[in-house]
Amino acid sequence: MASIREQFEIPAKMKTWAYGLIGAGVLAFILGLFTKEHNEFIGTIMYNSLYWMLICNASMFFICATTLAMGGWQVAFRRVPEAISKMVLIFGPIAFLVLIYIVFVDHNHHIYHWLSDEAKEDPILKGKLGFLNPVFFLVWTVLAIGLWALLGARMRKLSAEADDAALRGEEPGKSFIWRNTVTASLFIVWFALTVGSTVPWLWMMSIDAHWYSTMYSWYTFASSFVSGMSLIALFVIYLKNKGYLEYTNQEHLHDIGKFMFAFSIFWTYLWFSQYMLIWYANIPEETVYFKHRVQGPYKGIFFLNLIINFVCPILILMTRSAKRNYTLITFMAVMIIFGHWIDFYQMIMGSIRKDDAALSWFDFGIAAFFIGMIILFTGKALASRPLVPKYHPFLKESIIHHT
């Protein structure tokens, strides 16, 4: 009976890549500081920090949702989303600093029009200032990011108990599941109150300060969740290729693939619902959001978004064999993460710079920084404890899991 490789050791190559990407990102940052127009510079950093933070936080959403659903299948690789969710501790403060810089230091009313003095006179905007004001922005941003980080940390701490043999037996197992359930429900409720509603309005939708759409937050959630699942898939495959995660196999990958497939379709469903209803009613106050995206400079990005995030997943991930194929899932995961990055680009930059869509070296450079950070710190988090929660009450179900 061979014992499993529980302890992940970060390969030198992984570190090299991470430092390389971070270095490239820092370089892009410095070059951008001098060469890029101010709003493009800030906007690019803003959408990147929000996107990468939200997709890492999606890992904790996945853990909490499966915990509440009493899922067993995910336990074999659960430490992977746990490690990814730890990124919120780093990306949270980064995103916070960026947002606070825009609102309090830069007073950037080009991005947040509601910061300007005109807003106090504008018949529409002046009515919104009860929600769109710096104080509420600050308080809510601190609360949102702070509680994600705090409750996420509590979930991870609980998970550490599954490394201890004391968890064996029915009573400790029941109590463990119960305590997980309580924290997971708190996280989910807070998640619904932030990502599922207020936070995308406050951070992103308010860039188009006059415009509104009730679907906006659910759409943002779908976009970040499907990319979050893809990120989990990438790390699972990486670890498998390195010979770790012995209990995880094609069956688990198949189910991760189903999530990637299903939520790509779900995203499309929300995309279509929002777009079609606005198109159909054809009210100028609403169509203003899509006008330059569909017909103006963002036209290419707009359709690329649909092709990558809908057409490709539905065609490629439909079959059973595709979802069980490591290469294809890797390819699709990269594609989906890229696709929704594009989606965030058009959501945010499409509102900041309406007459110019220039996805440039700078966007990729800043993204490289965040990717490098994810590789480095998720790697460290993975190495910091066993890869398999050995005494988790549902681990055996996960081991014999088959689809």
Place this chain on the structure above:
Amino acid sequence: MHLKYESQLREPLVYGDKTYHQVTEDIVRPIEAKPTKLWYVGFFIAVALLMFGVYSVYREVTYGIGQWNLNKTIGWGWDITNFVWWVGIGHAGTLISAILLLFRQGWRTGVNRAAEAMTIFAVMCAGQFPIFHMGRVWMAFFVLPYPNTRGPLWTNFNSPLLWDVFAISTYFTVSLLFWYSGLLPDFATIRDRAKTKLRKYLYGVAAFGWTGSTKHWQRHESLSLVLAGLSTPLVLSVHTIVSFDFATSVIPGWHTTIFPPYFVAGAVFSGFAMVQSLMLILRKVFGMEDYITLGHIEAMNKVIVLTGSIVGCAYLTELFMGWYSQNKYEGYTFWYSRANLFSPYGWSYWGMMACNVISPQIFWFRKMRRNLFVTFFMSVIVNIGMWFERFVIIVTSLYRDYLPSSWSVYYSPTPWEMGFYLGTFGLFFTCFFLFAKYFPVIAVAEIKYVLKTSGESFKDGMDNIEEKGSEEFAHEYAH
């Protein structure tokens, strides 16, 4: 090695020391016995209600839509409210059979048969309303797009009402097929046990010559998977398109982009509440407590609190946007016509909030989820609340529109409007009583499928597996 194992921490799905034969006995016996007095009483009441409904519809068809209290401003009232309500209820069955199948939720086997039956009956009830709302119901075939001699009179493909025709008829067809194909092995079981020639003949015909051969099972399994795949988007599409009936318009309170997913969540919410009401009665009357366990009821209550909260999130989103948009009309609809308790229809909005959002929150507590009385009470409350939701959406948006000169007086239904609604209850329960008497209310074959993994007595035998360390376990059983 394929191992029948699940964690000891999970509750058994079947209680008692059951064998396959015992399962068949328990579920099929009520079909073979004579109907009880209680059954006759219930059936008679249902048929009487149905007859009242038929009479109400007769009046409406004979004398026209004027038999209802609709007016120029409130052109949709109880009728469309009831339509959306019934369609919504018709969502749980297919959600349980298709989506929970994909999520591999073992507990669905206890409740799927009755839930699917309920779905089909609910969609049948729903269909009555738009058909009779046409007024000249003999022209109903006009909704079908086909080359005709009516000149340019062709269906309007831009209309979500027409999409409804396609969505609902497709949904009905697929749900019926799914339900029926699941019934085949169970019909064959009843046929094989039959003591009278007539019963043997009738169930034999219904079973399509099922023999239980490996080939049959193989075809059956692949058919189930295909139908589950087809049904999953359908569960979403039907109520999405129903929501389009409202959301494609420019009526304040209707035109809001969150409508499609929020309608779907609401539909699942009300559907589960209806399943819950029916299941609590069924398990009591037929003594099915071993198969529809407290665990099943708890799981459904979890779905109810989840979907109720999603719906709540959507209500608050809409209300917030009614203010945030600073659109006067949206603001008026949401903050005056609805959220203001003292406006003419304010009571219906707060009734909806209390029933759908506030009260289901008690299901965060395990004790409440497992309390039969609370569950039954809440299931009724939720269905009342979901009826109010549709009433609120339809009437409070319509009764004061952009043009104050066409503001409507208070709308209240006539007895015939109510009679039509009561009649659909009659139709629903008539069908359901017949179903409960002649069909196996629990899927016998599917219970047998989970018995050895999740049956109480079988789980007791897994103790030695539970004792093993994970590495030893993986070494012996993983594939």
